[in-house]
Amino acid sequence: EDQVTQSPEALRLQEGESSSLNCSYTVSGLRGLFWYRQDPGKGPEFLFTLYSAGEEKEKERLKATLTKKESFLHITAPKPEDSATYLCAVMVRSGGSNYKLTFGKGTLLTVNP
Amino acid sequence: SQTIHQWPATLVQPVGSPLSLECTVEGTSNPNLYWYRQAAGRGLQLLFYSVGIGQISSEVPQNLSASRPQDRQFILSSKKLLLSDSGFYLCAWRQQYGYTFGSGTRLTVV
Numbered sequence: 623e624d625q626v627t628q629s630p631e632a633l634r635l636q637e638g639e640s641s642s643l644n645c646s647y648t649v650s651g652l653r654g655l656f657w658y659r660q661d662p663g664k665g666p667e668f669l670f671t672l673y674s675a676g677e678e679k680e681k682e683r684l685k686a687t688l689t690k691k692e693s694f695l696h697i698t699a700p701k702p703e704d705s706a707t708y709l710c711a712v713m714v715r716s717g718g719s720n721y722k723l724t725f726g727k728g729t730l731l732t733v734n735p
Numbered sequence: 736s737q738t739i740h741q742w743p744a745t746l747v748q749p750v751g752s753p754l755s756l757e758c759t760v761e762g763t764s765n766p767n768l769y770w771y772r773q774a775a776g777r778g779l780q781l782l783f784y785s786v787g788i789g790q791i792s793s794e795v796p797q798n799l800s801a802s803r804p805q806d807r808q809f810i811l812s813s814k815k816l817l818l819s820d821s822g823f824y825l826c827a828w829r830q831q832y833g834y835t836f837g838s839g840t841r842l843t844v845v
Binding site for chain 1: 741767769771776777778779781784786792794823825827829832833834835836837838839841
């Protein structure tokens with residue numbers, strides 16, 4: 623069974639205090655790993671897709687990396703507006719031409735001014 | 736432009752009442768569509784997916800059903816709601832780079 627585990631469950635940072643979120647996964651045939659940001663009461667907002675070990679992607683203060691067993695979302699000098707729940711998901715093939723996305727429970731990030 | 740719409744945004748329904756949530760996409764054809772539920776303290780759980788009109792796959796046995804009457808329309812239904820059906824329901828559409836989610840429906844069964 624595909625499993626995605628995110629840690630920590632919650633993280634509180636001071637503005638400017640860099641840190642990393644972890645996503646470890648156990649899947650058969652990874653087709654892609656996704657990071658999403660979710661604000662309260664809203665749908666997840668796409669951040670990154672990583673496809674192979676060693677791949678890295680950046681967007682503003684965020685940088686995502688991928689190994690064969692886990693992914694990290696590095697947050698550099700965070701600001702209060704970065705506060706949100708960050709979700710990790712893995713995509714695997716699910717019969718025919720369909721793919722399935724399995725999510726972790728997320729990390730609730732709070733950045734204090 | 737390509738967009739996904741979901742409604743209503745919030746819904747309070749009594750136990751035993753029926754349910755119909757609608758999701759539509761614009762700017763594409765033959766999309767792969769998904770219904771997820773997000774319950775408090777749990778990750779997003781895949782409920783149904785559809786690769787085309789009339790084609791529905793269920794991921795978990797439950798009190799809900801889904802239908803795809805038109806190419807860009809995906810409907811989540813129930814004949815009789817249970818308390819345990821409460822949650823945040825999200826429709827998603829698979830694009831080349833990833834999945835795009837709708838704004839969600841907060842369902843409270845009372």
